Amino acid sequence: MAKEGADMTEETEFMIDTTVGKEAENVEPSSGGVKEMRAVVLAGFGGLNKLRVSRKTMPEPQEGEVKIRVKACGLNFLDLMVRQGTIDNPPKPPLVPGFECSGIVESVGENTKGFEIGDRVMAFVNYNAWAEVVCTPVDFVYMMPDEMSFSEAAAFSLNFVAAYMMLFEVANLREGMSVLVHSAGGGVGQAVAQLCSTVPNVTVFGIASCFKHAAIKDSVTHLFDRNVDYVQEVKKISPEGVDILLDCLCGENTGKGLSLLKPLGNYILYGASNMVTGETKSFFSFAKSWWQVEKVNPIKLYEENKVIAGFSLLNLLFKQGRCSLVRSVMDKLLCLYDQKKIKPVVDSLWALEEVKEAMQRIHDRGNIGKLILDVEKCPTPLMASDSTETSEAGEEEEEPEGDNDSKERMPFIH
Amino acid sequence: MAKEGADMTEETEFMIDTTVGKEAENVEPSSGGVKEMRAVVLAGFGGLNKLRVSRKTMPEPQEGEVKIRVKACGLNFLDLMVRQGTIDNPPKPPLVPGFECSGIVESVGENTKGFEIGDRVMAFVNYNAWAEVVCTPVDFVYMMPDEMSFSEAAAFSLNFVAAYMMLFEVANLREGMSVLVHSAGGGVGQAVAQLCSTVPNVTVFGIASCFKHAAIKDSVTHLFDRNVDYVQEVKKISPEGVDILLDCLCGENTGKGLSLLKPLGNYILYGASNMVTGETKSFFSFAKSWWQVEKVNPIKLYEENKVIAGFSLLNLLFKQGRCSLVRSVMDKLLCLYDQKKIKPVVDSLWALEEVKEAMQRIHDRGNIGKLILDVEKCPTPLMASDSTETSEAGEEEEEPEGDNDSKERMPFIH
Numbered sequence: 001m002a003k004e005g006a007d008m009t010e011e012t013e014f015m016i017d018t019t020v021g022k023e024a025e026n027v028e029p030s031s032g033g034v035k036e037m038r039a040v041v042l043a044g045f046g047g048l049n050k051l052r053v054s055r056k057t058m059p060e061p062q063e064g065e066v067k068i069r070v071k072a073c074g075l076n077f078l079d080l081m082v083r084q085g086t087i088d089n090p091p092k093p094p095l096v097p098g099f100e101c102s103g104i105v106e107s108v109g110e111n112t113k114g115f116e117i118g119d120r121v122m123a124f125v126n127y128n129a130w131a132e133v134v135c136t137p138v139d140f141v142y143m144m145p146d147e148m149s150f151s152e153a154a155a156f157s158l159n160f161v162a163a164y165m166m167l168f169e170v171a172n173l174r175e176g177m178s179v180l181v182h183s184a185g186g187g188v189g190q191a192v193a194q195l196c197s198t199v200p201n202v203t204v205f206g207i208a209s210c211f212k213h214a215a216i217k218d219s220v221t222h223l224f225d226r227n228v229d230y231v232q233e234v235k236k237i238s239p240e241g242v243d244i245l246l247d248c249l250c251g252e253n254t255g256k257g258l259s260l261l262k263p264l265g266n267y268i269l270y271g272a273s274n275m276v277t278g279e280t281k282s283f284f285s286f287a288k289s290w291w292q293v294e295k296v297n298p299i300k301l302y303e304e305n306k307v308i309a310g311f312s313l314l315n316l317l318f319k320q321g322r323c324s325l326v327r328s329v330m331d332k333l334l335c336l337y338d339q340k341k342i343k344p345v346v347d348s349l350w351a352l353e354e355v356k357e358a359m360q361r362i363h364d365r366g367n368i369g370k371l372i373l374d375v376e377k378c379p380t381p382l383m384a385s386d387s388t389e390t391s392e393a394g395e396e397e398e399e400p401e402g403d404n405d406s407k408e409r410m411p412f413i414h
Numbered sequence: 415m416a417k418e419g420a421d422m423t424e425e426t427e428f429m430i431d432t433t434v435g436k437e438a439e440n441v442e443p444s445s446g447g448v449k450e451m452r453a454v455v456l457a458g459f460g461g462l463n464k465l466r467v468s469r470k471t472m473p474e475p476q477e478g479e480v481k482i483r484v485k486a487c488g489l490n491f492l493d494l495m496v497r498q499g500t501i502d503n504p505p506k507p508p509l510v511p512g513f514e515c516s517g518i519v520e521s522v523g524e525n526t527k528g529f530e531i532g533d534r535v536m537a538f539v540n541y542n543a544w545a546e547v548v549c550t551p552v553d554f555v556y557m558m559p560d561e562m563s564f565s566e567a568a569a570f571s572l573n574f575v576a577a578y579m580m581l582f583e584v585a586n587l588r589e590g591m592s593v594l595v596h597s598a599g600g601g602v603g604q605a606v607a608q609l610c611s612t613v614p615n616v617t618v619f620g621i622a623s624c625f626k627h628a629a630i631k632d633s634v635t636h637l638f639d640r641n642v643d644y645v646q647e648v649k650k651i652s653p654e655g656v657d658i659l660l661d662c663l664c665g666e667n668t669g670k671g672l673s674l675l676k677p678l679g680n681y682i683l684y685g686a687s688n689m690v691t692g693e694t695k696s697f698f699s700f701a702k703s704w705w706q707v708e709k710v711n712p713i714k715l716y717e718e719n720k721v722i723a724g725f726s727l728l729n730l731l732f733k734q735g736r737c738s739l740v741r742s743v744m745d746k747l748l749c750l751y752d753q754k755k756i757k758p759v760v761d762s763l764w765a766l767e768e769v770k771e772a773m774q775r776i777h778d779r780g781n782i783g784k785l786i787l788d789v790e791k792c793p794t795p796l797m798a799s800d801s802t803e804t805s806e807a808g809e810e811e812e813e814p815e816g817d818n819d820s821k822e823r824m825p826f827i828h
Contacts, residue, residue: 088717169678170721172586254712263734264583269712295709298668298683301724303502305734307584308722310715320677320719 039096039131040355040373045085048356056096059128059135061109066141068121071150073129074100074158075350075358075371076187077248077271078314082127083359091127098129098373099314102144102153112138120144122153124326126318130352132375139323142330145337155187155344155370160333161326162270162313163191166246169329170309171266177243178203180234180260184220185212187370188270190345192246193219198341205234205242215368231260246270254294254308263305270311345369351379453510453545454769454787459499462770470510473542473549475523480555482535485564487543488514488572489764489772489785490601491662491685492728496541497773505541512543512787513728516558516567526552534558536567538740540732544766546789553737556744559751569601569758569784574747575740576684576727577605580660583743584723585680591657592617594648594674598634599626601784602684604759606660607633612755619648619656629782645674660684668708668722677719684725759783765793 035058043050061067079097081087102122105115115121115138123129124140144153167173173196181192184206193216196202206220207230213223224233234242241260248271257267296308316322336342347367350358351374358371449472457464475481493511495501519533529535529552537543538554558567581587587610595606598620607630610616620634621644627637638647648656655674662685671681710722730736750756761781764772765788772785 165678169586172583263730263736264579264739269716271716295711296722297709298722298724301722302683302685302726303729304724305726305730306724308710308712308715310712310718310720312716312719315717316677316719322677325678 037132038352038375039128040098040352042083042093042095042097044093045083045090048083048359050083050093051355051359053353053355056131058133061107061112061135063110064112064137064139065109065135066105066112066115066121066123066138067107067109067133067135068101068103068123068141069106070101070103070129070132070134070375072102072154072349072375073098073373074154074187075355075362075373076100076158077362080359080363096128096131098125098127098131098134100124100154100157101129101134102150103134103375106133108138109135114138115141115143120146120148120150120153122157124157124314124317126314130355130373139327140317142327142334145334148337151346151349151372151374152344154372155346156333156337157330158313159187159191159370160195160342160344161329162311163188163195164329164333165313165316165326166268166270166311167192167195167244169325170268170311171244171307173199173202173244175200176202178205178238178262179244179246180205180207180230180242181220181246182207182226182248183365184208184223185216185368186365187345187347187367188246188248190216190219190369191342194342195336198336203238203242205230205237209365212368231256234260241265244268254296258296258304258306258308261304261306264307266307266309268309268311347371349374349377351377353379451546452766452789453542454512454766456497456507456509456511458507459497459504462497462773464497464507465769465773467766467769470545472547475521475526475549477524478526478551478553479523479549480519480526480529480535480537480552481521481523481547481549482515482517482537482555483520484515484517484543484546484548484789486516486568486763486789487512487787488568488601489769489776489787490514490572491776494773494777510542510545512539512541512545514538514568514571515543515548516564517548517789520547522552523549528552529555529557534560534564534567536571538571538728538731540728544769544787553741554731556741556748559748562751565760565763565786565788566758568786569760570747570751571744572727573601573605573784574609574756574758575743576725577602577609578743578747579727579730579740580682580684580725581606581609581658583739584682584725585658585721587613587616587658589614590616592619592652592676593658593660594619594621594644594656595634595660596621596640596662597779598622598637599630599782600779601759601761601781602660602662604630604633604783605756608756609750612750617652617656619644619651623779626782645670648674655679658682668710672710672718672720672722675718675720678721680721680723682723682725761785763788763791765791767793 036055037058038053039056041052041054041056043052076099078099082090082097100123105117105119105121107117108115121141122144123136123142125134125136128134173179179192179196179202181189181204183189184193185208189206193204193206196204204220205222205224206216207224207226208216210225217223222237224230241262243262243265245257245260245265245267247257247267247269254267254269261267301308317326333342345368347369349372355373358373361367362371450469451472452467453470455466455468455470457466490513492513496504496511514537516536519529519531519535521531522529535555536558537550537556539548539550542548587593593606593610593616595603595618597603598607599622603620607618607620610618618634620630620637621640622630622637624639631637636651638644655676657676657679659671659674659679659681661671661681661683668681668683675681715722731740747756759782761783763786769787772787775781776785
C-alpha cells in the first residue's frame with residue numbers, strides 16, 4: 001500500500017457555507033512541491049463527529065500499484081462499523097475510511113501491467129478510498145464498461161461481487177430454489193435480487209422497512225416488513241422454509257435463521273450490522289454482540305442437514321489473497337452487466353463533506369440501494385427548514401450547530 | 415412401513431454348527447399359514463451380544479410399498495451406533511437393523527407403480543433391511559443396472575449417494591480443488607475418492623490406518639496414517655489447506671478441521687463415529703461426546719470465510735422427505751457406473767449369522783470398502799485355530815464360547 005504520510009496531515013475542518021467552491025476543486029501543490037488532496041479522515045473511533053474532511057499528502061503508487069483519480073466511492077454499512085471501531089483488528093486512527101471507488105488511472109507504479117493512464121477503472125482499496133486520489137495494488141483494479149457511470153461503478157464492485165459469491169460460490173443457487181435476504185432494499189439486497197432473477201424460477205423473500213416496499217416490490221417475489229415475524233410469514237408461503245438465507249445479523253439470532261432453512265439449506269452470515277449501535281459504549285456493545293451470537297453445535301447441523309457459512313469479501317481480498325477468484329467473479333458480473341441483466345441501484349450521491357449525513361442515512365436504513373460519495377459533488381446548501389435536531393448515529397459529543405442537519409437535507413437522488 | 419409383527423417374533427438362537435443348512439433355505443409357511451423369515455434382531459441397545467438371528471413374521475407390502483426378497487445388505491458404521499443406542503431418537507428394541515439392501519421384487523402393494531415382480535432392485539429402508547424379506551416405500555427403491563451384482567448394489571446406495579451429495583450438493587466440487595477425507599479406506603472414503611477422480615485435477619488427501627495404505631494408495635493423491643498430525647502433514651503439501659474436508663468425527667474436534675480449510679472451504683460432518691465406544695456406558699459416552707463437540711461461533715466463520723455443514727443421508731430420506739432429490743442423484747451415479755467411472759468396493763461378505771464378526775471388523779476399522787451381509791451365504795465354518803478370544807466391540811456380558819471368534823475367522827473376500 002502507498003504511504004499516506006499520515007503525520008503530515010493538516011486537519012482543515014470543513015465549513016460548508018464558506019469553502020464549498022474552493023474544496024471542490026482539485027488540490028494542487030501547496031508549498032514545497034508536496035501535492036495534497038482532500039480526504040475524509042476518521043480522527044478516532046466513535047460517533048459522526050470523529051469524521052472530518054482534511055488535506056492530506058497525496059499518495060504515489062508503489063511497485064505493482066495503480067494511482068487513481070477518484071470520481072466516486074461506495075459507502076457501506078461496514079464503514080459505520082469501522083467508524084465505531086467494532087470490526088476485527090481495525091487499523092489505528094487517524095485513518096481514511098473507504099473500501100471501494102471508481103475513477104481514472106492517473107499513473108502506475110513500476111512493474112505494473114494491465115492499466116494505462118486515462119483508463120476508467122473501479123477498485124477495491126484496503127481503506128483510504130474516500131479521498132481525491134488513492135493507490136491500490138493492480139490485483140484489486142478492474143476496467144469499467146464504457147457505458148457504466150462512475151457512480152454506478154462505485155456501487156457495483158463490493159455489493160455485486162459479495163452477492164454473487166454468496167449465491168454461487170458459497171451456496172449453489174440453482175433453478176427452482178428460494179432465497180431470503182434481510183435488508184432487501186440495501187445495496188447487497190438489491191444485488192441479490194437482481195442476480196436471483198438471472199436463474200429460472202427462483203423465489204426471493206425480501207425483508208425491508210415498509211416505506212421501501214413500493215420502490216422495491218418488483219425486485220423480489222415476496223416482501224415483508226422488518227417488524228413482522230418473518231419466520232412465520234415465510235412458512236405461511238413455503239412451509240418447508242428456504243434454500244438460502246442471507247443475513248447481515250440485523251439483530252436476529254442464528255438459531256432463528258437456521259430454523260427457517262430447508263434440509264441442505266445454506267445460512268450465510270455476511271456482516272454484523274447489529275454491532276453498530278447508537279450508544280456511546282461501542283466497544284462494550286460490540287463485545288456483547290459477539291458473545292451473544294448463538295453458537296452452533298455441528299451435530300445439530302448433521303441431524304438437520306444444514307449449512308452455516310460466513311462471508312467477508314474484504315477479508316477474502318485483503319487477508320486471504322483470493323484476488324484471482326474475485327477477478328473471475330467480476331468478469332462474470334461484467335458479462336451480466338453487458339447483457340443488461342444486472343444494474344447497480346444508486347440511492348443517492350453525497351459530497352465528501354456530507355459523509356456524516358450519508359452515514360446517518362444508512363444507519364437509519366433510509367437508503368434504497370447504494371450510497372455514493374461523489375468526490376466532485378458540491379455539498380447541497382442548507383435549506384431554510386433545516387433544524388438542529390440531534391443525530392442518533394453514535395454521537396458522543398454535542399456537535400456544533402449546523403452540522404446536525406442530516407434529517408432535513410434532501411440528498412440528491414440519482 | 416410394513417408391520418413386522420414384532421410381538422410374534424420367535425427367538426431362535428442360531429447355532430452355527432447344527433442349523434446352517436436349514437437356516438439358509440427360504441422359510442416357508444410354518445404353522446397356520448403365517449409366513450416367516452430369518453432376520454437379524456437387536457434385542458436391546460448395547461454390545462454384540464444383543465444381536466441374534468431370529469425368525470420373524472414376514473412383512474407384506476402396504477399401499478405404495480415394494481416387497482423385496484433380499485439378497486445382500488449394507489453394513490455401516492451407523493449400524494454400530496444404532497446397536498449402542500447412540501443415535502438421535504432410536505426406535506425401541508427389539509428391532510431389525512439395516513438401512514440398505516439389494517434383491518428381487520417379490521410383490522408390490524396397491525397403487526405402487528414403477529416396479530414389477532422379478533425386478534432387480536436396490537433400496538433404502540428405515541430399519542429392517544437385515545432380513546430375508548423387506549418392504550419399503552417405492553420412493554426408496556431403484557432399479558439395478560444389469561451388470562451390477564447384488565453385493566455391489568448393497569455397497570452402492572448409501573455410500574455413493576452420501577459421497578456425491580456431500581461433494582456436489584453441499585460443497586461444490588470443481589476442477590482444481592482439494593478434498594480431505596477421514597477413513598479413506600471405508601465405504602464412504604472409497605466412494606469419495608472415486609467421485610473426486612471424475613473431476614479434473616482434484617487432489618485427495620486420505621487418512622487411513624497404515625495397514626490399508628498398500629491397498630488404497632492408488633485411489634487418493636496423498637495418504638496419511640491416522641496416527642500422524644494430519645493438519646501438519648497436509649500443510650506441508652498445501653500450506654493453505656484444503657477446499658473440502660469430510661469428517662465422520664473420528665475422535666477429532668471441529669476446530670482442528672476448520673483450521674485446515676482454505677477460505678470459502680467446506681467442513682462437512684457426516685457422522686459421529688467417535689460416539690461408538692468399547693465401553694459399556696454407551697449413553698453417557700454419547701452424551702459426553704455430544705457436549706464435547708466444539709461449538710462454532712458464526713462470526714468466526716464470517717471472519718475466516720468458512721463453511722460448516724452437517725450431512726445425514728438417512729435423515730434426509732426418512733425425516734426430511736428428500737427422496738426425489740436423492741433419486742436424481744442416484745440417476746447421475748448410475749450413469750457414472752455405466753460409464754465405468756465408479757465401482758463400489760466390497761470389503762467382505764458375511765452371513766446374517768456372522769453379523770457380530772462383521773460389526774467387530776468395522777469397529778476395528780479393519781475393512782477396506784464395504785461390509786456386506788449376504789443373505790444366502792452360509793456362515794464360514796470355524797477353523798481349527800479358532801480361539802475364544804474376547805471381543806472388544808462393546809461387549810457387556812460374557813458370550814458363550816464359540817461365538818467370540820471374530821478375530822480368527824477369515825471373511826470371504828470378494
